[in-house]
Amino acid sequence: MEQKKQAVKSFYENTHTYLGQDYNIRIRSEIVTAFLADYDTFDSVLDMPCGNGMISLQNASKFNALTLVDFSKNMIKETKANAQKLMVENIQTICSDIFQTNFSDNAFDLVISLGIFAHIENPQRLIDELIRITKPGGLLIIQNTASDHFYGKLIHFYQRIKRKAGKSTYTLNKIPRKWLEKEFLKETKLLNRYDYNQSFLGFSKLFSNEKKYTLTKKLFGDAMNNKNRWLGSDTIYLFQKN
Numbered sequence: 636m637e638q639k640k641q642a643v644k645s646f647y648e649n650t651h652t653y654l655g656q657d658y659n660i661r662i663r664s665e666i667v668t669a670f671l672a673d674y675d676t677f678d679s680v681l682d683m684p685c686g687n688g689m690i691s692l693q694n695a696s697k698f699n700a701l702t703l704v705d706f707s708k709n710m711i712k713e714t715k716a717n718a719q720k721l722m723v724e725n726i727q728t729i730c731s732d733i734f735q736t737n738f739s740d741n742a743f744d745l746v747i748s749l750g751i752f753a754h755i756e757n758p759q760r761l762i763d764e765l766i767r768i769t770k771p772g773g774l775l776i777i778q779n780t781a782s783d784h785f786y787g788k789l790i791h792f793y794q795r796i797k798r799k800a801g802k803s804t805y806t807l808n809k810i811p812r813k814w815l816e817k818e819f820l821k822e823t824k825l826l827n828r829y830d831y832n833q834s835f836l837g838f839s840k841l842f843s844n845e846k847k848y849t850l851t852k853k854l855f856g857d858a859m860n861n862k863n864r865w866l867g868s869d870t871i872y873l874f875q876k877n
């Protein structure tokens with residue numbers, strides 16, 4: 636397995652590092668709920684990568700069939716446990732690399748793919764794959780942290796300091812907002828977006844998840860009233876495939 640992929644896998648197998656930041660999962664889940672508010676049901680839905688599954692599982696009452704994919708065995712374990720807790724039954728979990736799933740063209744009415752562009756080795760291939768497996772007229776919910784935004788640049792600067800100090804060995808991909816939007820808009824149209832920040836940089840440990848949730852919502856509002864968007868390097872997009 637390639638070096639970068641192995642580093643990502645090891646990081647996420649140790650689930651508590653990411654899941655400890657669950658205010659962000661809560662915000663993502665709420666934004667997905669808001670984006671889907673005007674839709675009744677979806678026949679086939681994919682959440683890839685799913686992490687602990689909470690984002691799609693909490694919206695599963697609208698999904699006739701839900702497939703959740705992640706290459707971390709421990710994340711898939713969390714997903715199964717959460718599905719049981721939430722009593723969601725119509726799911727299929729697949730422990731696999733995104734590029735080894737072999738879904739057919741136009742397989743899904745809705746594809747949710749959050750928290751992956753910073754980690755995948757080939758972002759262009761991921762965009763092509765996500766669009767390929769979405770039905771024409773189907774929806775894609777995508778997230779990116781913009782490396783061309785001043786706050787995104789601060790995040791990369793902070794990561795570099797951590798690496799220099801030996802506190803991290805991992806390098807996040809730099810994905811410019813302009814590039815990602817241009818690539819998606821070749822085959823989709825933009826229906827909605829939510830701009831915010833998911834990183835408290837070196838201050839994260841100072842606040843509880845509840846506090847970080849409240850502060851983020853206070854600064855950026857909710858999906859229907861997204862405030863201070865210029866400050867947000869993170870965007871959750873709702874695209875519709877042409």
Ligand SMILES: C[S@@+](CC[C@H](N)C(=O)[O-])C[C@H]1O[C@@H](n2cnc3c(N)ncnc32)[C@H](O)[C@@H]1O
Pocket residue numbers: 640643644647648653660663683684685686687690704705706707710731732733734748749750751754755
């Ligand atoms: C930041 S988390 C996002 C999880 C979830 N979508 C969320 O927003 O909470 C990234 C997830 O991607 C998974 N992942 C990273 N690279 C992957 C790949 N190549 N194939 C499958 N899963 C991958 C990790 O195991 C991890 O669970």
